[in-house]
Amino acid sequence: MERYPPWKWPTVMRIFAAKHLDETVRSKSTSGGVFVALCEYVLGLGGVVYGARFDQAMRVVHDRAVSMDECARFSGSKYVQSDMGSCYRLVREDMQAGRRVLFSGTPCQVAGLRSFLELSRTVGNLLTVDLVCHGVPSPMIWAAHVGFIQAAERSSLLDYRFRDKSAGWHRSRHVAVMDRGAISNHRVDAFREVFNFNYALRPSCHVCPFARLDRVADITLGDYWGVGQHFPDFDDNRGVSLVILHSEDGSAAFDAIRDHFSLIELSVEQCLQQPLQAPTPPSPQRAAFWRAYRQGGYEAAIRRFTSYGLIRRIARGLRRAIREFMS
Numbered sequence: 001m002e003r004y005p006p007w008k009w010p011t012v013m014r015i016f017a018a019k020h021l022d023e024t025v026r027s028k029s030t031s032g033g034v035f036v037a038l039c040e041y042v043l044g045l046g047g048v049v050y051g052a053r054f055d056q057a058m059r060v061v062h063d064r065a066v067s068m069d070e071c072a073r074f075s076g077s078k079y080v081q082s083d084m085g086s087c088y089r090l091v092r093e094d095m096q097a098g099r100r101v102l103f104s105g106t107p108c109q110v111a112g113l114r115s116f117l118e119l120s121r122t123v124g125n126l127l128t129v130d131l132v133c134h135g136v137p138s139p140m141i142w143a144a145h146v147g148f149i150q151a152a153e154r155s156s157l158l159d160y161r162f163r164d165k166s167a168g169w170h171r172s173r174h175v176a177v178m179d180r181g182a183i184s185n186h187r188v189d190a191f192r193e194v195f196n197f198n199y200a201l202r203p204s205c206h207v208c209p210f211a212r213l214d215r216v217a218d219i220t221l222g223d224y225w226g227v228g229q230h231f232p233d234f235d236d237n238r239g240v241s242l243v244i245l246h247s248e249d250g251s252a253a254f255d256a257i258r259d260h261f262s263l264i265e266l267s268v269e270q271c272l273q274q275p276l277q278a279p280t281p282p283s284p285q286r287a288a289f290w291r292a293y294r295q296g297g298y299e300a301a302i303r304r305f306t307s308y309g310l311i312r313r314i315a316r317g318l319r320r321a322i323r324e325f326m327s
């Protein structure tokens, strides 16, 4: 674990494709389940973990965890900018109290934490994990999506899986867990398109200085999408993590958990994907999407810019045709 200061931009030391050997862990994780093993490692040393979870209002917030039960809420990517709340100060208090800390977040959140700790000259044991990051959608649009689904389904949203793998990792879909049960339909799926088509990422994501292989964190985690091309036999459609080790501390932590995984060591060329090379470009329709949202609200925007609108038109046409046929 790293002693602070000094600040440094770590380089890449080793890169792996990793699959957790416990299938239950992998099924609940976005990719190969590396994050869960890191939590177990740090908690086993008496440490604490910071990550992103949903709060009761389904906002995405950062929080502190001291048990695996609490860490379970961090599992699974939430494709929304998380609210850091007072977590930076809590990390500092934990470090000052001599606790080991695992902090996970987007690259900019890890860089923000490190700047905060450096400015306050905090010294302690910190392991940082960041993500290969496509960009984070606006919390305002996410809140609008939550309100839209709850109103349409006349039911409360209890949980949301942005990457449900029940139909396979390659065909993962959005699933909303309502108090009436889990659903995945064209309304829920609209947010997948809002995210994937880059309509509502934060403007800063499009000029992100961390969209590169070198990172501020000790370890970078991502989905290893190159597995099908480079190692098709390793791809069982249940999720493979990309693990990029940047520092001695990251390397030591990963060596301590590596027995939990099937692993392949990768070259830089085998791991590259777009967010490791350049920021995600905005959709050419980004401004029009926001205009539609401001003028007519969330449903008007997704009706115009996602397949939600097309599916509604087809359903309406079918209903009209059936009515005419029956009359």
Ligand SMILES: Cc1cc2nc3c(=O)[nH]c(=O)nc-3n(C[C@H](O)[C@H](O)[C@H](O)COP(=O)(O)OP(=O)(O)OC[C@H]3O[C@@H](n4cnc5c(N)ncnc54)[C@H](O)[C@@H]3O)c2cc1C
Pocket: 028, 029, 030, 031, 032, 033, 034, 035, 036, 050, 051, 052, 053, 060, 074, 075, 076, 077, 078, 079, 080, 081, 082, 104, 105, 106, 131, 132, 133, 134, 135, 136, 137, 221, 222, 223, 224, 225, 241, 242, 273, 275
């Ligand atoms: C907004 C976002 C964009 C991403 N874009 C890509 C991408 O383009 N390519 C790619 O390969 N991988 C991307 N990832 C990472 C990927 O989805 C997995 O999170 C990663 O592979 C780790 O998977 P895992 O199975 O080890 O653990 P998981 O259990 O899936 O990991 C969850 C981890 O992500 C953190 N996390 C979840 N949501 C957020 C959030 N909103 N803000 C900050 N931290 C969060 C949790 O604290 C925890 O550390 C993205 C993740 C996020 C959150």
